Amino acid sequence: MTTSSPGTAAPVRPDQTRTSAPVLQVDGLVRVYGDLRAVDGVSLRVDPGETFGLLGPNGAGKTTTILMIAGLLRPDAGSVHVAGTDMAADPIRAKGHLGLVPQELAIYPELSARDNLRFFGRLQGLRGTRLKTRVEEVLELVGLEDRSRKPSKTFSGGMKRRLNIGIGLLHEPTLLILDEPTVGVDPQSRHAILESVATLTEAGMAVLYTTHYMEEAERLCDRIAVMDEGRVQAQGTRDELVELVGDADVVVLAGGGALEVAEAAVEVLPAVQRVTRDAEGLRLTVRGAPTAIAGIVTAATDAGMSLHDVQITRPDLESVFLHLTGRALRD
CATH class of the missing domain: 3.30.70.920 (Lrp/AsnC effector binding domain/regulation of amino acid metabolism (RAM) domain)
Structure with a gap:
């Protein structure tokens, strides 16, 4: 997957190399709310340099699954391993390999893009020259160099989304989780986001991607899991899934x-x-x-x-x- 985009010159240096070891291994996840089994035995794997799509209609269990993978919700059964680390046994280490970009924006509107990145970078343990370098690289990658000193409250919805993604990338995660990153954005920003995702996976980063736009899954995802009623109904490459229809x-x-x-x-x-x-x-x-x-x-x-x-x-x-x-x- 080779592409050009705003900021493709910015170096991305994920720690992982393309090996057979999965970046994410999910086995038998279950989450129950009263009589409802919101997630019922979900298993999936994401490999280095792979964009893995998680698709499903509203209420399928995608968000609950994402929360458990990110360590924000404890499963009733099953396991999550991120870069070989058990989320239940060592959540701090496992979460250190993750970059989570939620559907809801997580930025400070009064701060500029640059100051938002500096703030969140410090929370992620970056300091000094390393922090400064990563802020510049991320601004270029998400195409916000020209507006980096403007308050983010002046940004369009698409620019805010791009900043949100940049925050998730600062610490160079092994796995980036993007939960519907293009909802409500303008076409230009949507294109920039999709191009940035392609650039990241080309550099070796793994991406777990949820979307309500089928054309995005067609364009970006190497493999896809279709969820419904809390279960993975099928997963595989696009061609493998299409074969199911015969x-x-x-x-x-x-x-x-x-x-x-x-x-x-x-x-x-x-x-x-x-x-x-x-x-x-x-x-x-x-x-x-x-x-x-x-x-x-x-x-x-x-x-x-x-x-x-x-x-x-x-x-x-x-x-x-x-x-x-x-x-x-x-x-």
Whole structure:
């Protein structure tokens, strides 16, 4: 993964090298709240230089899983090892290998970008020349050199997000956890964030990445785990996940009218594997869509659906996600 971005000249020197030893090893994580098993036996592995995507609809258990991986929430069962260190046995050492960038901004708005980095750098144990060097490197990497002395309260949402990421990078973590880092940012900042992530992994840093944007997972992630109902439903490379759908196509019936009745009418057709309904119409997983489409359209219209568009696409990550969860990623 080779790319250019704002600040790609800034050196990134993670301690790890590309070896077979995982940076993150998660085994059988469980977290229970009353009768709810929010996380139910999650296991995954992240290797050096890998961007690992954790995807799931709202309520799937992603945030709870991230909190346990980061050592901010104790699991009821299972284990987390970061760079070979057991989080439960030696949490301080394990957390020292982590850089956590939460979805909620963690910056001081009255301070400049440079002063925010200096403050958090000291908290992370950086001092003197080392701190000064890392602040300059991180400012360049996240593309904030020109605004580094301005109060961060004057920044756009995207610039604040980039500063948030920079804070997580200061101590050169072995594993960077990015929890939906591009939510609500402008296109330019989003592009800069994605380019920065690619630069970091090219330099050997491991990244655990959660997102509600499927195109980001397609672009960045080497491997992906799809979570739903507290469990990892499947994980692997993009191509490995797409194979789960087999030779099925995705058919989108856009329109209105009697959608609930139309859904019931098409889901009993032999070629139809799954149907989901939303405000735009119906989305179907279909085997042999080119030959089955005429019968599908007839069944939907006879049931009272008014169609204004029909689309057929080959399987992609969105298809896999719908196949595994029955929901769109943003649901």
